[in-house]
Amino acid sequence: MIRVLLVDDQPLLRSGFRALLDLEDDIEVVAEAADGEEGLALVKEHRYSRWH
Numbered sequence: 001m002i003r004v005l006l007v008d009d010q011p012l013l014r015s016g017f018r019a020l021l022d023l024e025d026d027i028e029v030v031a032e033a034a035d036g037e038e039g040l041a042l043v044k045e046h047r048y049s050r051w052h
Contacts, residue, residue, distance in 0.1 A: 006032045007039035
């Protein structure tokens with residue numbers, strides 16, 4: 001399974017990418033962020049939760 005975190009400041013683009021990725025059986029969108037700062041925080045959160 002490929003786990004993806006989407007980061008883009010345009011909600012419409014994020015939802016479009018998510019809709020495309022959700023069609024794939026081997027890709028899971030685990031979170032979405034509106035900017036890089038939020039994205040990095042979510043990466044840390046999801047990496048930590050994956051191993052603990």
